[in-house]
Every structure is written in structure tokens, then in C-alpha cells.
Amino acid sequence: MPTDARRPLYKKWAVYGSLGVVLALVVAGRAHWVLGIMAGLLAIAARAIQFAPYVPIFKRFMVGADATDSDGPNSVSTSMTRSQAAEILGVDENAPVAEVKAAHKSLMQKMHPDRGGSPALAKQINRAKDVLLG
Known part of the structure; x- marks a missing residue:
């Protein structure tokens, strides 16, 4: 099987494997600490997204996103009668x-x-x- 065809398969296995591990932890009654860590990481990620425009490495991505947004089909024309x-x-x-x-x-x-x-x-x-x- 070619490498390009394997990538989606690996991603699918990773997702199903992760879900299987979480399900096993829930059934065994050991998921509380894993879910607590995931909730904490989610809160940190949400806060980090707010400050992303101020971090120099993310500015490249933000500038690129602004340029693509303004060139879309919904962009406002400069000449209007x-x-x-x-x-x-x-x-x-x-x-x-x-x-x-x-x-x-x-x-x-x-x-x-x-x-x-x-x-x-x-x-x-x-x-x-x-x-x-x-």
C-alpha cells in the first residue's frame, strides 16, 4: 500500500484507538483524572487563542488569513454608484x-x-x- 494511502488509515486508527482507551478508562472508573487534564488543557488552549494575534510566530498566519478574507467573493468593491x-x-x-x-x-x-x-x-x-x- 502506498504511503499516501496509509496516512488516512493511520489517522483513523489513532482516533479509534484513542476512543477505545478513553472508553476502557471510563468503564474501569479511571477516566476522571484523564478528563480533568483534558478540561484543563482545553481551558489553556482557549486562553492561548485569545493572545495568538500578539505572538510574533502567529502573526504570519493572521496576516495571511486577512489577505484571503478580503479577496473573497464577498469582498466589498471600492467603486459604488x-x-x-x-x-x-x-x-x-x-x-x-x-x-x-x-x-x-x-x-x-x-x-x-x-x-x-x-x-x-x-x-x-x-x-x-x-x-x-x-
Whole structure:
């Protein structure tokens, strides 16, 4: 069997073997310390992920991720017409400033990334407001 074909098989064996060991420990009543260690490592890993952007070795990966995110199909185009901006905000092209700001505020409250919206959509909404007010 070629080496490339063995890799998935080894991974599968490792997963099933690990599950078998954990199951055997649970049945024998000895899993409490293993699961405690795993819970502690999970907590440490969660905390480490928060600080990953500040560690120099991880900055390479973060910069690469940002570059790929902005080049995707959902990235915001830099040129937007007034009609496109009005359509995004759901207002008329010649809407008063207060109406544009109210529409922007309403959409951002629904589509902000902190509330489950996408960053690309938030950028597009902000760009639409800038085009109509600029």
C-alpha cells in the first residue's frame, strides 16, 4: 500500500484507538483524572487563542488569513454608484441626510459583526452611507 494511502488509515486508527482507551478508562472508573487534564488543557488552549494575534510566530498566519478574507467573493468593491448605495440602504438616491443615517443605523444594528453579521456586509453598508452622504 502506498504511503499516501496509509496516512488516512493511520489517522483513523489513532482516533479509534484513542476512543477505545478513553472508553476502557471510563468503564474501569479511571477516566476522571484523564478528563480533568483534558478540561484543563482545553481551558489553556482557549486562553492561548485569545493572545495568538500578539505572538510574533502567529502573526504570519493572521496576516495571511486577512489577505484571503478580503479577496473573497464577498469582498466589498471600492467603486459604488449612488443607485447601488441607495438600494443597499433601502432609501431614495436623493434621500435627506437624516433618512440615510437612520437607514444606516437600523441596518448596522441588525448586520453588525458583533451581532452575527458578516464583516464584509458591514463594510458594504458603511460604504453605501459614505457614498450617499459624500
